[in-house]
Amino acid sequence: MYEVLKGKDFTDLLKGNVSFVLCIGNTKTAEIPGITVAGANPDLIKFTPPADAELLYYGKCKSIPFPPATPDGKPTPALITYTALRLVKPQLFVVDSGLMIKPKIPYVSINAPVGENIYERDAMSIESVEEAFDYAKIFGREVSKNSDCLMIAESIPAGTTTAGAVLKVLGKEPRVSSSMPENPVEIKMKVIEKAASRVNSEDPLEIIAKVGDPVMIGVLGVALGSEKPVVLAGGTQMAAIANLIKLFEEKFEVNIATTKYIAKDRTADIVGITPEDANVVAVDPLLKNSSKEGLRAYEEGFVKEGVGMGGATLLAYVKGYEDAFLREIEKDYEKIVG
Amino acid sequence: MYEVLKGKDFTDLLKGNVSFVLCIGNTKTAEIPGITVAGANPDLIKFTPPADAELLYYGKCKSIPFPPATPDGKPTPALITYTALRLVKPQLFVVDSGLMIKPKIPYVSINAPVGENIYERDAMSIESVEEAFDYAKIFGREVSKNSDCLMIAESIPAGTTTAGAVLKVLGKEPRVSSSMPENPVEIKMKVIEKAASRVNSEDPLEIIAKVGDPVMIGVLGVALGSEKPVVLAGGTQMAAIANLIKLFEEKFEVNIATTKYIAKDRTADIVGITPEDANVVAVDPLLKNSSKEGLRAYEEGFVKEGVGMGGATLLAYVKGYEDAFLREIEKDYEKIVG
Numbered sequence: 001m002y003e004v005l006k007g008k009d010f011t012d013l014l015k016g017n018v019s020f021v022l023c024i025g026n027t028k029t030a031e032i033p034g035i036t037v038a039g040a041n042p043d044l045i046k047f048t049p050p051a052d053a054e055l056l057y058y059g060k061c062k063s064i065p066f067p068p069a070t071p072d073g074k075p076t077p078a079l080i081t082y083t084a085l086r087l088v089k090p091q092l093f094v095v096d097s098g099l100m101i102k103p104k105i106p107y108v109s110i111n112a113p114v115g116e117n118i119y120e121r122d123a124m125s126i127e128s129v130e131e132a133f134d135y136a137k138i139f140g141r142e143v144s145k146n147s148d149c150l151m152i153a154e155s156i157p158a159g160t161t162t163a164g165a166v167l168k169v170l171g172k173e174p175r176v177s178s179s180m181p182e183n184p185v186e187i188k189m190k191v192i193e194k195a196a197s198r199v200n201s202e203d204p205l206e207i208i209a210k211v212g213d214p215v216m217i218g219v220l221g222v223a224l225g226s227e228k229p230v231v232l233a234g235g236t237q238m239a240a241i242a243n244l245i246k247l248f249e250e251k252f253e254v255n256i257a258t259t260k261y262i263a264k265d266r267t268a269d270i271v272g273i274t275p276e277d278a279n280v281v282a283v284d285p286l287l288k289n290s291s292k293e294g295l296r297a298y299e300e301g302f303v304k305e306g307v308g309m310g311g312a313t314l315l316a317y318v319k320g321y322e323d324a325f326l327r328e329i330e331k332d333y334e335k336i337v338g
Numbered sequence: 339m340y341e342v343l344k345g346k347d348f349t350d351l352l353k354g355n356v357s358f359v360l361c362i363g364n365t366k367t368a369e370i371p372g373i374t375v376a377g378a379n380p381d382l383i384k385f386t387p388p389a390d391a392e393l394l395y396y397g398k399c400k401s402i403p404f405p406p407a408t409p410d411g412k413p414t415p416a417l418i419t420y421t422a423l424r425l426v427k428p429q430l431f432v433v434d435s436g437l438m439i440k441p442k443i444p445y446v447s448i449n450a451p452v453g454e455n456i457y458e459r460d461a462m463s464i465e466s467v468e469e470a471f472d473y474a475k476i477f478g479r480e481v482s483k484n485s486d487c488l489m490i491a492e493s494i495p496a497g498t499t500t501a502g503a504v505l506k507v508l509g510k511e512p513r514v515s516s517s518m519p520e521n522p523v524e525i526k527m528k529v530i531e532k533a534a535s536r537v538n539s540e541d542p543l544e545i546i547a548k549v550g551d552p553v554m555i556g557v558l559g560v561a562l563g564s565e566k567p568v569v570l571a572g573g574t575q576m577a578a579i580a581n582l583i584k585l586f587e588e589k590f591e592v593n594i595a596t597t598k599y600i601a602k603d604r605t606a607d608i609v610g611i612t613p614e615d616a617n618v619v620a621v622d623p624l625l626k627n628s629s630k631e632g633l634r635a636y637e638e639g640f641v642k643e644g645v646g647m648g649g650a651t652l653l654a655y656v657k658g659y660e661d662a663f664l665r666e667i668e669k670d671y672e673k674i675v676g
Contacts, residue, residue, distance in 0.1 A: 147484055
């Protein structure tokens with residue numbers, strides 16, 4: 001079950017050989033108290049991206065002894081992505097887009113730095129952004145050679161705040177989503193306003209260097225390097241990146257797959273912040289029907305999206321797993337979360 | 339032009355979608371004076387693997403201002419591989435299989451350590467070998483999902499010596515080749531004998547940990563992880579790895595593509611050191627017909643093989659570039675070597 005929120009239905013792209021590319025990294029912006037719940041406590045937040053990636057390969061985490069969760073125990077969206085990838089078995093690559101902790105898996109290095117706290121200073125040097133962008137483009141090109149479509153996902157705590165700053169700089173309303181039902185809009189806006197005030201450039205890489213985060217470089221580079229169609233799997237962050245893509249290539253076909261939890265988030269505006277000619281699809285993982293409280297919480301506005309959960313669900317649906325999907329998620333939930 | 343040296347002709351495997359995976363690394367065994375000429379001088383040897391990889395992506399090196407060469411100016415075999423890949427455009431991935439210097443490209447990390455000097459001590463800890471092997475297997479599996487065949491290549495100075503030590507441990511005559519026309523057999527044998535005397539195990543990963551090198555882990559793992567046929571592109575080192583593969587999976591189909599310069603090396607014995615049921619093909623890049631002295635030197639026994647040169651040439655031939663190949667190599671030679 002999915003809905004075209006904007007543009008055309010691109011789901012046929014997923015019928016062929018899809019490569020799933022997950023870009024993971026960190027921004028020290030996540031260290032601002034109250035800005036993110038992508039981790040059970042502040043010390044664990046930096047482990048969330050590598051642990052998400054490990055979960056996708058192994059069905060369990062290795063860097064931490066349990067899957068990432070919010071402080072009140074809502075499990076990482078990587079759980080749902082894991083179920084989809086386990087069923088569909090697409091090619092999976094993970095890109096180190098600026099990690100604090102390296103994951104215990106094979107990963108692709110694009111020499112991306114960890115992002116600085118954009119409330120305090122520039123996120124990265126322009127030189128390091130340019131280098132990582134070049135490498136990401138090469139990697140995207142190579143993956144796409146043997147693929148019909150690239151689905152690109154992300155995991156970076158506080159990524160909606162850096163996305164908001166990019167949107168603000170681009171002249172869009174930074175109406176971004178959150179992994180919390182009570183979006184900490186005030187804190188985010190304070191960070192976004194201050195960061196955006198430092199920028200006086202329309203160059204996409206300079207904007208990322210000033211107020212973005214390293215995961216944006218990975219996603220942007222892989223997408224622009226690809227010689228095949230691309231689906232961005234995510235919400236607010238992918239919307240921001242989609243706008244940056246358009247600054248490079250006006251005619252680039254932007255396809256975004258996200259969850260209905262993002263679509264119905266009233267503090268956010270996925271339709272409004274995506275490029276005018278973007279195609280946006282929202283998929284319903286039907287978690288409201290789950291017997292597990294931790295999964296039903298998604299319907300109540302917790303977590304909502306991340307680790308390509310919406311896109312992966314869409315992929316599973318297109319490949320014929322729609323009817324079985326919730327049951328399969330619950331099986332994995334019992335095994336992984338307990 | 340190629341010749342089946344042993345077993346059956348496997349070249350039809352290369353007609354489909356081939357992924358080219360280059361595993362690069364270092365062993366401190368290369369620091370033994372006189373053991374290798376894979377670099378213009380001893381300080382440059384450690385740059386050879388990253389520079390080879392850069393050459394394949396960019397047609398030029400970035401970590402050093404010129405392509406790797408022997409002290410008397412014979413150019414790296416990466417040159418010939420570059421020409422083949424430029425023409426055929428297969429998917430190319432580079433695996434950091436224990437590098438001293440990271441290449442200026444996107445690369446895959448399997449967390450492999452640099453290899454120690456096997457004359458003095460064990461190459462690596464068994465724990466690090468096991469971890470890197472697991473990651474390499476995952477990477478090989480993922481690449482193979484969207485591919486018809488994996489061609490795996492290597493670049494590691496002094497790799498024939500560590501290969502010789504592995505062969506010795508496995509009870510094979512360590513008749514290994516060399517990048518020099520005068521193979522420094524005495525030095526190599528001294529190293530091989532001493533290293534092999536430390537081993538009392540038939541476990542392939544323990545043998546690598548004791549007397550091998552990190553590139554063996556990458557090649558072995560990617561090959562064993564692959565769900566599609568594999569072609570090992572190389573000479574002595576691939577022969578040693580082929581024997582290790584057989585210890586894991588007796589029925590694994592070993593296909594080796596190498597150059598005729600390896601086949602006609604009298605100090606070596608590519609047919610004798612490969613597994614009994616291996617398929618071995620030797621390809622002639624026809625460098626004897628070149629107007630460039632640096633290329634004709636290959637026919638005289640310099641360099642001979644490396645960076646998958648033989649396999650890449652075979653790939654170019656199978657894809658229809660046989661007639662044009664030498665001319666195209668010479669064009670690249672002029673551009674890259676000058």
